[in-house]
Amino acid sequence: MSSYPSRSFSIAFLALFTLLQAPDSLARAGKGSSFGSRGSQTWSAPRSTTITPNWSRPMERSMTPPPRPMDRPAVPMGAAPGMMSRAPMMNGYRPSFTARHPMLAGFAGGFLGAGLFGLLSGHGLFGGMANGWSFLGILIQILAVVFFVSLLMKLWRKPSQPGMTPGVTGSPASGYPPQQRVPVSLKSEDFTAFQSLLLQIQSAWSAQNMNALKSMTTPEMAQYFGEQLSDLASRGARNILSNVQFLQGDLSEAWREGTLTYATVAMRYSLIDVTTDNMGNVIDGSQTEPQTVTELWTFVKADGRGNWVLSAIQQAG
Numbered sequence: 275m276s277s278y279p280s281r282s283f284s285i286a287f288l289a290l291f292t293l294l295q296a297p298d299s300l301a302r303a304g305k306g307s308s309f310g311s312r313g314s315q316t317w318s319a320p321r322s323t324t325i326t327p328n329w330s331r332p333m334e335r336s337m338t339p340p341p342r343p344m345d346r347p348a349v350p351m352g353a354a355p356g357m358m359s360r361a362p363m364m365n366g367y368r369p370s371f372t373a374r375h376p377m378l379a380g381f382a383g384g385f386l387g388a389g390l391f392g393l394l395s396g397h398g399l400f401g402g403m404a405n406g407w408s409f410l411g412i413l414i415q416i417l418a419v420v421f422f423v424s425l426l427m428k429l430w431r432k433p434s435q436p437g438m439t440p441g442v443t444g445s446p447a448s449g450y451p452p453q454q455r456v457p458v459s460l461k462s463e464d465f466t467a468f469q470s471l472l473l474q475i476q477s478a479w480s481a482q483n484m485n486a487l488k489s490m491t492t493p494e495m496a497q498y499f500g501e502q503l504s505d506l507a508s509r510g511a512r513n514i515l516s517n518v519q520f521l522q523g524d525l526s527e528a529w530r531e532g533t534l535t536y537a538t539v540a541m542r543y544s545l546i547d548v549t550t551d552n553m554g555n556v557i558d559g560s561q562t563e564p565q566t567v568t569e570l571w572t573f574v575k576a577d578g579r580g581n582w583v584l585s586a587i588q589q590a591g
Contacts, residue, residue: 303479310586323524
């Protein structure tokens with residue numbers, strides 16, 4: 275019997291295993307993914323710039339919850355024909371009483387129906403009471419009717435809370451805090467800080483210096499960086515970045531939400547990106563050919579504290 279089938283299977287399995295174990299070709303800080311938070315703009319596309327004129331990759335991971343399905347368009351772009359999602363409730367719309375309280379409406383309807391039948395048959399609203407209890411029975415009937423009528427009127431007149439349409443300022447429907455989003459202007463020293471953070475974060479990543487990364491990023495971003503470095507270490511690999519050079523930058527948008535100021539900046543830079551094993555052997559990348567990268571980095575600063583830190587990275591196109 276020929277051994278070709280088993281040999282082919284072994285080769286295919288080995289190739290698949292090698293592919294799964296190989297480090298990512300995009301191993302720089304962030305590993306070429308989109309993650310982090312941009313406040314109320316986390317799930318909105320950053321504005322285009324001269325170096326990112328087309329589009330940016332949506333967030334793949336964030337601690338900021340996305341808008342609920344009811345806040346999304348009735349027919350998502352690119353959805354298959356016939357696919358529908360729940361449209362947001364229009365302001366001023368109020369469901370009928372029976373729709374809002376089906377059990378109570380059914381009970382009240384049965385109660386009144388039975389009472390009317392008793393009146394028409396000559397037995398009173400509750401069938402009447404004999405042996406000297408007629409007056410008390412009538413009083414109980416009146417009190418019961420007043421109680422149910424007042425309850426129905428209270429429920430009917432209960433003020434409605436029309437659905438709120440999510441916007442840049444946030445709303446309860448979208449899950450974002452209702453904070454006003456105000457555009458802000460940046461100074462030259464802000465852009466200098468952004469450029470410096472780009473270089474320092476890449477350097478700290480290459481040195482696997484988590485303390486330095488924590489001082490320059492939000493806790494969310496520090497957690498993601500830590501997970502990525504641990505993943506490399508678990509595979510016996512290390513990512514080394516060198517000759518990082520800032521080439522061009524362009525502001526996408528800057529705004530304030532409450533006590534936080536955000537700035538999303540498109541940045542193009544070059545670097546030598548090499549992944550080695552524990553013995554220093556190159557297993558991915560080139561030690562001589564630089565890569566040119568364009569990403570959108572979002573920075574955040576709390577009022578009164580003065581230091582910008584990285585809060586999100588998104589890939590451009």
